[in-house]
Amino acid sequence: MLHNSARAIDMSLHLHSQTDPRRHEQDGPLIISGGDGIYVRDDAGNRYIEGMAGLWTASLGFNDQRLAAAAAAQFAKLANYHTFNHRSNEPCIDLIEQLAAVSPIPDCRIFLANSGSEANDSMIKLAWYYQAARGKPGKRRIISRNGAFHGSTVMGAVLSGLPHMHRSFGMNTDDILYAGKPHFYSEGREGESEEAFADRLIAELERMILVAGPDTIAAMIAEPVMGAGGVIVPPQGYFPKLRKLLDKHDILLLADEVVCGFGRTGNWFGSQTFDFKPDMFSVAKGLSSGYMPIAAVVVSDALYQSIADEGHRNGVFGHGFTYSGHPVASAVAAEALRIYHEIDVVGRARALGAQMLAALRNALADHPMVGEVRGVGLLAGVELVADRRTKQGFPAEARVGAQVERACRQRGIILRNMGDVLALCPPYIIEPDQIDELVRALFLAIEDTRESLSL
Numbered sequence: 001m002l003h004n005s006a007r008a009i010d011m012s013l014h015l016h017s018q019t020d021p022r023r024h025e026q027d028g029p030l031i032i033s034g035g036d037g038i039y040v041r042d043d044a045g046n047r048y049i050e051g052m053a054g055l056w057t058a059s060l061g062f063n064d065q066r067l068a069a070a071a072a073a074q075f076a077k078l079a080n081y082h083t084f085n086h087r088s089n090e091p092c093i094d095l096i097e098q099l100a101a102v103s104p105i106p107d108c109r110i111f112l113a114n115s116g117s118e119a120n121d122s123m124i125k126l127a128w129y130y131q132a133a134r135g136k137p138g139k140r141r142i143i144s145r146n147g148a149f150h151g152s153t154v155m156g157a158v159l160s161g162l163p164h165m166h167r168s169f170g171m172n173t174d175d176i177l178y179a180g181k182p183h184f185y186s187e188g189r190e191g192e193s194e195e196a197f198a199d200r201l202i203a204e205l206e207r208m209i210l211v212a213g214p215d216t217i218a219a220m221i222a223e224p225v226m227g228a229g230g231v232i233v234p235p236q237g238y239f240p241k242l243r244k245l246l247d248k249h250d251i252l253l254l255a256d257e258v259v260c261g262f263g264r265t266g267n268w269f270g271s272q273t274f275d276f277k278p279d280m281f282s283v284a285k286g287l288s289s290g291y292m293p294i295a296a297v298v299v300s301d302a303l304y305q306s307i308a309d310e311g312h313r314n315g316v317f318g319h320g321f322t323y324s325g326h327p328v329a330s331a332v333a334a335e336a337l338r339i340y341h342e343i344d345v346v347g348r349a350r351a352l353g354a355q356m357l358a359a360l361r362n363a364l365a366d367h368p369m370v371g372e373v374r375g376v377g378l379l380a381g382v383e384l385v386a387d388r389r390t391k392q393g394f395p396a397e398a399r400v401g402a403q404v405e406r407a408c409r410q411r412g413i414i415l416r417n418m419g420d421v422l423a424l425c426p427p428y429i430i431e432p433d434q435i436d437e438l439v440r441a442l443f444l445a446i447e448d449t450r451e452s453l454s455l
Contacts, residue, residue: 006031006043017152030409035062038427038434040414048409051438052416053427056227056259057290060339061427067291067332067339074331083112083325091331098337099287099296102268104277107301112294112325116258116284117151119295120221123254123280124155125319127219130252130303133310140175141212143205143220143251147181147229150221150256159221162229177212179205181226182234185372185383186391198235202245209249219252219279224270227259230421231381233374239276252303255281258295259379262286262337263345263428266353266377273376279303289336292329340428348428353378355432356424359439367443369400369450378428382442384420393420400449407445413438 011028015021034041038061040050053059060067074091081089096110111126113119124142131139142159144150150159157165161178165171180201181187188197209217224239226232246253255278260270264286267273271281280303284295299307311317323329357375364370364382371385371393384401386394394400401417408415408422416423426438 037061037063038430047412049413049426049430049434049438049441051408051413051424051426051442053425054290055285055416056264056425057285059262059264059286059345059428060289060336061429064289064291064339067289067335070331070335071292071328074328078327081327082322084320089325089327089330091327091334092325095330095334095337096296098334099283099298102337103298104269104272105279105281105298105300109299109301109304111297111299111319112330113284113296113321114293114323114326114329115151115295116256116282117153117156118321119258119282119284119297120150120159120254120256121153121155122297122319123221123282124159124219126280126297126299126303126307127252127254129310129319130306131218133306136215138216139218139250141177141217142175143177143179143209143217145179145181145222145226147183147226147232148221148223148256149226149228150223177208177217179208179220181229181232182238183226183230183232184235185374188235194235195237198238198241201235201238202241205242206245206249209245209251214249214251217249217251219254220246221254221256223256223258224260224274225265225376225379227423228418230383230418231374231379231423233376234274239271239274243276252279254278257281258284259425262340263349264377264379264425266350267346287336288329288333289339291336292326292332293323294326294329294333343428345428349378352426352428352430352432352435353380356380356426356435356439359436360424360442363439363443364446367446369446369455375424378426380424382422382424384422384446398453400453403452404445404449407448408442410448411441411445413441413445415442 007028011025016024031043032040033043038049039047040062041047099110100108113122144159144161146161148161150156158171158173158176182201184194184197243253255271257269261283265273271278280297280299282297288294357380360373360380364373369384371388371391372383374381386392401420405417
């Protein structure tokens with residue numbers, strides 16, 4: 001096979017994540033061969049502003065030399081060890097100390113994993129373990145939400161309220177309850193205020209809880225901002241009302257901070273932006289700026305004490321992964337956290353995000369193909385519609401969002417389309433003039449698509 005091109009090999013051998021396999025056999029991959037700051041370069045030499053930081057991950061760009069050096073130094077010193085049976089390593093300890101220092105949960109404990117999917121799976125197992133420890137093993141059900149994405153492992157996919165994540169896999173969703181999507185633009189009723197919409201969602205959720213029985217429900221998992229579900233920013237007051245409701249019915253609140261963590265929403269964590277305190281939260285992606293696979297679950301002390309007692313009674317806490325607390329991944333993540341402090345990641349996300357949202361709204365708010373521009377911090381979504389007045393979307397088979405995404409690449413930028421929603425999540429090291437370039441290219445790409453569709 002060595003004589004074949006890399007493209008042909010990929011087309012004939014590679015089963016890609018979240019990709020149409022037959023379409024891939026025809027179209028092949030975009031092969032990225034290099035990175036420089038916010039830019040990536042393909043194998044044909046084309047250069048792009050990576051406006052999605054890869055997959056919401058490369059917060060510090062694509063070739064940060066301090067992260068590379070941290071990895072190289074740790075590879076040379078101790079390339080692998082585990083954290084089972086009381087073992088640890090210095091980079092792992094450095095990382096958990098730094099993570100605890102910025103955690104919105106005081107007196108926390110930290111479990112390390114390798115991906116957001118694993119971290120979310122671990123939160124569910126910890127919720128079940130906690131309920132069993134307090135003598136309530138019947139509290140098993142989990143509340144998620146329509147439109148949520150929580151990973152691609154079996155539990156992560158079941159938690160995800162996205163039909164394509166379940167279709168043809170035979171997923172057992174019997175123990176999952178799906179609450180309403182908190183998207184005022186698409187789900188709000190005519191004449192309904194944003195606050196009234198939030199109140200309605202909470203009332204609908206309480207009815208769901210009462211029908212199911214609060215004594216059967218262990219926890220609810222929620223992203224502060226829904227990422228892959230379309231960059232859905234919750235209505236004002238939604239999360240404090242949600243926290244109060246779940247407390248009333250003795251249900252844990254688990255925050256999926258995989259996309260929102262480490263400054264993305266204009267605070268260290270999305271729970272701070274939306275004014276709620278979770279019982280546990282998961283992080284990944286930005287934890288290492290995506291440079292190494294690593295994730296974590298941060299657990300409140302109250303939950304930890306019950307979990308620790310139960311683990312002691314059992315003789316061992318029976319959960320963990322070979323690569324939990326991997327020394328190289330931990331060293332890179334610890335260095336990333338130091339850089340975040342040095343660049344004032346929160347202030348930077350707020351300032352650059354305000355500029356990006358203002359530029360997007362100035363360029364697109366009245367565009368006939370744009371229904372809504374939404375966002376918070378350095379995170380935004382642009383929703384494409386066929387009719388602005390009725391909010392009617394394009395037919396799915398038209399793949400309009402995918403057409404705009406391709407047109408963006410022709411204009412030298414990479415974004416991501418989730419159906420007909422275009423997401424922007426650039427690295428924190430982007431500069432103001434590069435934001436203007438990114439927004440200008442997006443506007444022109446939408447115009448290119450409008451022209452091709454003869455709209």
